[in-house]
Amino acid sequence: MLGLMQDHPLLISSLIEFAERHHGDRAIVSRRVEGDIHRYSWADAARRSCQVAHAVEAEGVPFSGRVATLAWNGYRHLELYYGVSGAGRVVHTINPRLHPGQLIWIVNHAEDQVLCFETSFLPLVQAIHTHCPTVRRWVLLCDADKLPHDSGIPNLVSYEAWIGAQSDRYTWPRFDENSAAGMCYTSGTTGDPKAVLYSHRSTILHAYGVALPDVTGLSACDVMLPVVPMFHVNAWGTPYAAALVGASLVFPGPALDGKSLYELIEAEKVTITAGVPTIWQMLLAHVSANKLRFSRLARLLIGGSAAPLAMIETFENDYGVKAIHAWGMTETSPLGTAWAPKAKHMDLSAQQCQPLKVKQGRAIFGVDLKIIDDQGHDVPWDGKTYGDLLIKGPWILRAYYKGQGSPLIRDEHALGWFPTGDVATIDADGYMQITDRSKDVIKSGGEWISSIDIENIAVAHPAVAMAACVGVPHPKWDERPVLLVVKRAGIEVSREELLRFYEDKIAKWQIPDDVIFMDSIALGATGKILKTKLREQLKDYKLPGV
């Protein structure tokens, strides 16, 4: 017997309809590529999303056809999110920092029919467009009068001309909530990129999860600035969660340096922001160097890679900004866990809670976690035992696009769990901590050394701006850890001092064998350290004494 409640599919269009009807006057503020500030409302965004929907239909893109974006965080990207997905097409957000060869591969693999791109990527598109036969229409995200006449790209149109002639009224279609809504390729370090295909259902359920009090606690009073790119797992779902609660959105465009972010946060009275630790290092460096304060910023969602304790302490103690440590992946929509206290922590001060926050938090309802050993058995939730981290839930990947494989591991009830490729512990209270990527763990003498632990200690040293730890082959111990360090400007530190810094902090055999000072460490497109590149750079390096 079925229940007798109304049958409404969970559709992304319902988010923009809701924001328009119930929070229509809330601001959407964008720093544009041109550097100026664009300002409008959810109601405006809704009307222009309708125009996008008509434009996509007029272009002949069929249901589920892919419309790609090469774009920063901004209002036009937001309109593409809602207009394309709302109309039943798939918005395919491409990471513009990929190598042109990868870009071509991805556009062809996805069979993108329309590709919308920022003016900053015009040279890139000029270089690749002839290799993208599926793209019938190139849309430059600019005003009609800014379209270059000599781009050499056939079928190029300005975004404003593309949508300008369309009606801003559109009846959002109703369809199966499991339909594809968004697409994002993983920046896999090995093999071809793989595409994750989000559904309307997964996106809506994830947005509810993101807004919960123990995750972002997002409300209609919030002003959310997603620094995390909209081409990186939908900016962690923040553009959807903001519509769900009627929050304001502030988009930084391409200006992600500390000064630009700080000024935007202050000018727009941002209350919550979201991004990776390297972004926050830059922001902290700017505010610290200029002795600045945050007037309204209250919360900071940190994900993408582990947040060092020093960063959490600095934000909370020195700037009064609550750090919310979270974890997820492209395959998990992305939020799987977030750190929030339990009642048992209520008698602790903020300072006493901070050391707990190096853990990535606990499961958000909707997902479940487990950790398993090499034999596939559950390992204890004792906060110490490592295991491969598995996750399941309605916003977790089942299979990659185009039969690139379903990696799920079945349990005794035949339920599929996604293996994250992370090694983690879970404690008795359900708090999970990523110990390492399974491929980055340093295997020394049969024991595992977490490269992340080594790095976190290093960045707590005042002279260290950035640190990376990689395993280097060793004839006796298989691998030994080596620390690569970028020094903070104007502060000196020696190899020996840094190694001594570890002495009371970890077991002796876990201390790196060497420190290498570098001028810079390369970051990937999502702001993470590229360890594959570091290992390449070290391929002729020899450990001391070997």
Next chain:
Amino acid sequence: MLGLMQDHPLLISSLIEFAERHHGDRAIVSRRVEGDIHRYSWADAARRSCQVAHAVEAEGVPFSGRVATLAWNGYRHLELYYGVSGAGRVVHTINPRLHPGQLIWIVNHAEDQVLCFETSFLPLVQAIHTHCPTVRRWVLLCDADKLPHDSGIPNLVSYEAWIGAQSDRYTWPRFDENSAAGMCYTSGTTGDPKAVLYSHRSTILHAYGVALPDVTGLSACDVMLPVVPMFHVNAWGTPYAAALVGASLVFPGPALDGKSLYELIEAEKVTITAGVPTIWQMLLAHVSANKLRFSRLARLLIGGSAAPLAMIETFENDYGVKAIHAWGMTETSPLGTAWAPKAKHMDLSAQQCQPLKVKQGRAIFGVDLKIIDDQGHDVPWDGKTYGDLLIKGPWILRAYYKGQGSPLIRDEHALGWFPTGDVATIDADGYMQITDRSKDVIKSGGEWISSIDIENIAVAHPAVAMAACVGVPHPKWDERPVLLVVKRAGIEVSREELLRFYEDKIAKWQIPDDVIFMDSIALGATGKILKTKLREQLKDYKLPGV
């Protein structure tokens, strides 16, 4: 093309599994019928819910078969919520305050197969059981050694014996999320009661909505005491939302007087509670008379009927407890709207916000509202124009059980909206205010007078403990309002003084024609004033001068 995310139905069993795995040690505290306090954890509740599931299966109740409850808010009721629904059967919560004849009608209409009841309802069940042929098993919510031997009820078993022999391990089945999970009859004032059949999907989506920051803002640090009965629209979904976030639950049993509630709130460090205004009047009377304070109580969800401004002010200004005014019905799961500020209110003080809080708040994402005129056309959202309130969403009723009718009104897109039977305004910011029940509105000389407005003014007078306004036939004006008042003990007020109290507050023609002082005003089973009964009592009454 479908998305490629995991396929997990939204099932109530996932809530109890989640609470067990991630918040297993959080307390569930219950004041029992016997008066003592029972204390255990979500993990215990989960294990005993498994036993319930086995017991229901052993009883031969088929999938979707109804298991009824006549029970207070307590841990056994919670186990029935999860054990019965989780196993794919339907938990049918019956209001024990109904007339025995109505009870019999409902049990037969629902075809309940098992009926679980508190010891306080033994005489009631003794009186009705022979009229309930579908019930094959009566379960008394007591320990095995407390079962009376001479009850006269065949197939009677104690709850503890019923579940005691069953395993506390159970693999929750997976099935269509649209399956029926819960059933609740409306206490309709006209015609036969009608049953609302909640689904697993509607229950989970509603629970996400309840927990949102702009609704209850429920977190794992909260201790939630639902005063609203579990037989009344699932205690507004709080038992589900608490599991979703890992909050603690405190159940008051049958002791809903001000003293008992206050003591439980203090002893268990309750942070949030939920109930109808009449309950809060009693609680305020107790704390005021005894000069008490709340040590941890921070939020108070008020629904079921309109919260008077005086009550909101008293809680917020005198006791520091935030009042959350909400609105819903049995047919809406129930939460449709809740009051929370928007950013534009952030510069107002709490005191300045309070007058806004007499509105019932704004739509929670998932539902949408509209107000229409007699011709079915949308009326403006200007905060002044009245209209019939309609609502739609995945946790809103489509049809009543057993073909008792689908009341939906189709819009121009053929989407069905549920007509609430309420008359309301919506303002430009989406805040809705119930003006009246359409049947309680007093129609005087072609204009409408809101009975609720008249009552709210009356209860703001210090001498008024309770007030009700009803329309009385008038030869010239069709109807005229009459105010019925219960005076506060020890404070005198005259008819003339009360009528003068209205003078600067509403238009002259809206002022009641008369005041009738009463010793008491009858409340219905859910704590609402029974206006039908008042109208009956007034059937021989004549207006002054008529």
